[in-house]
Amino acid sequence: MSQFDIRSFETACSTCSLRELCVPAGLTKSDLEHLSTLVSQRVRLKRGDALIHPGQKFDRLYAVRSGFFKTSLSSPVGGDQIAGFQIPGEVLGLDGVSEGQHSVHVTALEDSEVCVMMYSDIADIASQNCGLQRQLHRVMSREIVREQDVIMLLGSMRAKQRVATFLLNLSDRYETLGYSAAEFVLRMTRKEIGSYLNLKLETVSRTLSQFADENIIKVSGKSVHIVDIEKLRAVLRSAE
Amino acid sequence: MSQFDIRSFETACSTCSLRELCVPAGLTKSDLEHLSTLVSQRVRLKRGDALIHPGQKFDRLYAVRSGFFKTSLSSPVGGDQIAGFQIPGEVLGLDGVSEGQHSVHVTALEDSEVCVMMYSDIADIASQNCGLQRQLHRVMSREIVREQDVIMLLGSMRAKQRVATFLLNLSDRYETLGYSAAEFVLRMTRKEIGSYLNLKLETVSRTLSQFADENIIKVSGKSVHIVDIEKLRAVLRSAE
DNA sequence: CGTGCTTTTGAGATTAATCAAGCATGGTGG
DNA sequence: CCACCATGCTTGATTAATCTCAAAAGCACG
Missing domain, CATH: 2.60.120.10 (Jelly Rolls)
Known part of the structure; x- marks a missing residue:
């Protein structure tokens, strides 16, 4: 190369x-x-x-x-x-x-x-x-x-839980690097997130919008702000 | 232990x-x-x-x-x-x-x-x-x-393709061990296959029955006989 | 300041899940 | 050795989650 x-x-x-x-x-x-x-x-x-x-x-x-x-x-x-x-x-x-x-x-x-x-x-x-x-x-x-x-x-999660897991995982890793755990920029497209989570890009977009509606996160294009990390963690435990 | x-x-x-x-x-x-x-x-x-x-x-x-x-x-x-x-x-x-x-x-x-x-x-x-x-x-x-x-x-397969991949993979590995690639006994339950493939046991069962209907395999309980391995491989390529 | 790519949102289609019932199988004890 | 019980398996009907198709709005880059 x-x-x-x-x-x-x-x-x-x-x-x-x-x-x-x-x-x-x-x-x-x-x-x-x-x-x-x-x-x-x-x-x-x-x-x-x-x-x-x-x-x-x-x-x-x-x-x-x-x-x-x-x-x-x-x-x-x-x-x-x-x-x-x-x-x-x-x-x-x-x-x-x-x-x-x-x-x-x-x-x-x-x-x-x-x-x-x-x-x-x-x-x-x-x-x-x-x-x-x-x-x-x-x-x-x-x-x-x-x-x-x-x-x-x-293998064991619904769309909402997958997206939540993805956000929490990124948040953790950025925090480990010394960056903000609450605010970060997604470097990948919705399509790439979908490819990783085995969801279509529309589903990723809808799920992010839904989290925003529930005041769990704020999304603006590629910037994400986790407003209520406990609610986001709670998504993992929720049955739906 | x-x-x-x-x-x-x-x-x-x-x-x-x-x-x-x-x-x-x-x-x-x-x-x-x-x-x-x-x-x-x-x-x-x-x-x-x-x-x-x-x-x-x-x-x-x-x-x-x-x-x-x-x-x-x-x-x-x-x-x-x-x-x-x-x-x-x-x-x-x-x-x-x-x-x-x-x-x-x-x-x-x-x-x-x-x-x-x-x-x-x-x-x-x-x-x-x-x-x-x-x-x-x-x-x-x-x-x-x-x-x-x-x-x-x-992450990238439908139910039929997952089950086909599972069977082909087992077949390969048994063959490597010197056993028959065409006939083997499933050691796990349908539920366990489902857990591995992220499908419900009913879906696993239906898919196996469907392969049997199409004369790709013969199934009898836990014994599987791959009748037409090329057709089974073709399932992976098929779009549906 | 277009132009193309990405994202959002909606409506309808599809896949697999769920619920339900009956059937097979294998292990156990009489 | 057989009958019985528990567990696993099959199949059908219905439901729910996600995909697909479609259209428009937002952004980013040249």
Whole structure:
């Protein structure tokens, strides 16, 4: 993917503002020194650029440094299904380890930057460094658990509950990053939300309008303001 | 879970009939010697026994040696959602690595046996043995990809396509184990199939009957005979 | 300051859920 | 070994949730 603007290495993991949320989380200072040799480069992407596409050879992992990504799967039935949205601190490319090539499509939804880690380097360093090995396992397992959450979202909820879960999840993750949990901008379209939640875009729009009518949220285009987070949580418990 | 019948170690991985389908797949002979020290014990479970329950401390992984399992998630909305079925050669417990405790429920659907591998042993050995480290990563990544398949199943298919996908997937996996791809016994109830596919049991039953009417399969209770696998595959492509 | 894409909203169609009844199956005890 | 009971399965009729089709309004970008 040589069309990208490649920046030389500037910030070490040990001084990165994301270090507590990203791969370095929980590593000791000496582990971190090992890790820092790992990030071989950074890549900048413009909105709409693909970072990973199906069939692409796997040899590296990415950590989102800034921006916003979507991960989608191409259905054998036709069409794409969005499996997740990634924000800074989250890792991309883990699907490729098993077969040596990627099965997913990863696209930047806004101008973004990722840190590149060669898998061969990771494997080398992990075998010398227990903490880093453990952390790699944790990152992979976290992805397994995250996908289980998506399976539950799709498998056991009504439209209102899906949209509520989606908003609460985004809110949590933005809060973890130090942003407002109550106000944020949706980086994706209604259609993309629908693809993720297995709803049509009209249903997403209607559900958001309904939440607004009930004074749970305020929506204006892509900006969302969660007015009453308890009511939003209550939607999950409601039977309807 | 000390109520289980624990058998002492009898068969080494290197001579296990599942070695090409299980954790040992792709390892060299010397890797295998390392691996064999890993399987500390076997556990037998009776139908209905729980192997893993939510909140349980994570310290080991399991490989299915014989039998049949279901993995389910408890929904915050209430009720359970089945996230997958596991047959011999498949690995259980990977969700626990990230937080040190399990989030899933794993239950035997028939009398079964699993090989137990302590995670601390795995980590030790993997750091000395590249092949095994790589294989562990592959196993975890395969689980990520498997779950992506479930997300797609739930997110982009109609009832007929879901049931067809379910049958084709089971057929493939049984074939890999050396069993018939055309005839097999469903180990789970219609309700459990429905929970996995996000359909009600009546819909599962109706869809199976419909496939039978169209001479795609023969069904008699829990036994399934795939009569025309091409027609079954064609269901996936059909728009309706 | 259009022009095209996204979003909203409405009305009607469709899929699968729900409710309901009877039938098969498998395990149990006489 | 058979009868019985509990559980699981099938099938039908109706209902509810979401999709589809349609039209207009809002926005964003060139």
